[in-house]
Amino acid sequence: MQRRITALTALMLAMAACGSSQGAVRTTSTGSASSSSPSHSQGLIVVAEEPAAGYLTGPTPVRLMRSDGKEVDKLTVKQGSRVARAAGKRIFVLGSDGSLKAVQRDGSVETLGTVGTPTGFVVSPDGTRWMWSTNDVNGSSQVHVAGDGLAPRVVGQLQSQDRSLRADTWTAGGAFISHQPNGLGGYILFDGAFGPVDRVDPTSYTVTPLQTGNCFFSDMAAADQSIACFPGGGDQNSRAISLVKKDGTTKTIQLAMPRFAQDGAAFFSRDGAQLSVGGAANVGSGGQPEQYGTDVITTKDGSIKRLAIDGVRPSDEMQGQSWLDDGSLVVFRPDGAAGGPPGVFVVGPSGKVTQLGGRGTPTGVISG
DSSP states (O other): OOOOOOBOOOSOTHHHHHTOOOOOOOEEOTTOOOTTSGGGTTOEEEEEOOOTTOTTSSOEEEEEEOTTSOEEEEEEEOTTEEEEEEEETEEEEEETTSEEEEEETTSOEEEEEEOOSOSEEEEOTTSSEEEEEEEOTTSEEEEEEEETTEEEEEEEEEEOSSEEEEEEEEETTEEEEEEEETTOOSSOOSOOOOSOEEEEOTTTOOEEEOOOSSEEEEEEOTTTOOEEEEEOSSOTTOEEEEEEOTTSOEEEEEEOTTTTSEEEEEEEOTTSSEEEEEEEOOGGGGTSOOOEEEEEEETTTTEEEEOSSSSOBOOTTTGGGGBOTTSOEEEEEOTTOTTSSOEEEEEOTTOOEEEOOSSOEEEEEEOO
């Protein structure tokens, strides 16, 4: 997974990793407009620029961007801490010591607890709850949930040498746990589910298996609980995505080859009317610059169209937050990918493309 970029110059989240609750120093870009601007109302997109060699090798600049391309603030996360997600009022940071911290819009730092070395970490769209998974060498895996007013609790556990539970996704459609095969490897570009998936009830935190058969789950629409999943098996020269309604009615849409030789990152828009699908030609496995692409499906009729910009993909970290309130889609071009220089982009409903600075990975949206 590629990572992050940029700058809110703050007192390095270094403080976060050290356990300090002292506020971070914040600077405001001189080019930014008043926060009362209508284009500012849907929040700030958090973009993190992790060093090419990884967050353990140097600090990670982080920038807060408006969807019109204006940079509002900058901060820096110290070496050894990873910008994991952003939602609500929080930018979530995982420390190499197992700590979980959050930085807020005003630069203040919260200590949220300890999560160890999580195999998966996701947060609710409002940033008030978080879910993570852990495992050990004895084949035991657990999924935990915590949040504002919610003490850490285990919501799933499995003893198996073949599979491990992983905190997979948390979108407007709910929180989901995947049963991932152990030892999974190879050239994998999208952080999707490769096994059965359970849905976590957001109130009782009970877990219910989803029935998707041989179709790998990606997202559930909040409006009607339709599921987007990728059919498994079949012809290696063919790729598709299925939309499964609550009553079991299924619509399968073919994806273009070789653009979708590897597919993933399919997420519903806020109203469920559209579905983004990321893909890659898999040429990176042969040492060539990877060729990414993103299509958008209209869920009502299954029609599909190519995004207005090539060589980009949705972010694993943003998941469903890639869709903004106005129907715009946030995508990025990773380092070394084909199609042009790395960058983060917002594609509006009309197809207008706005660049949000240079290299980096969008990790979420926080309130502006």
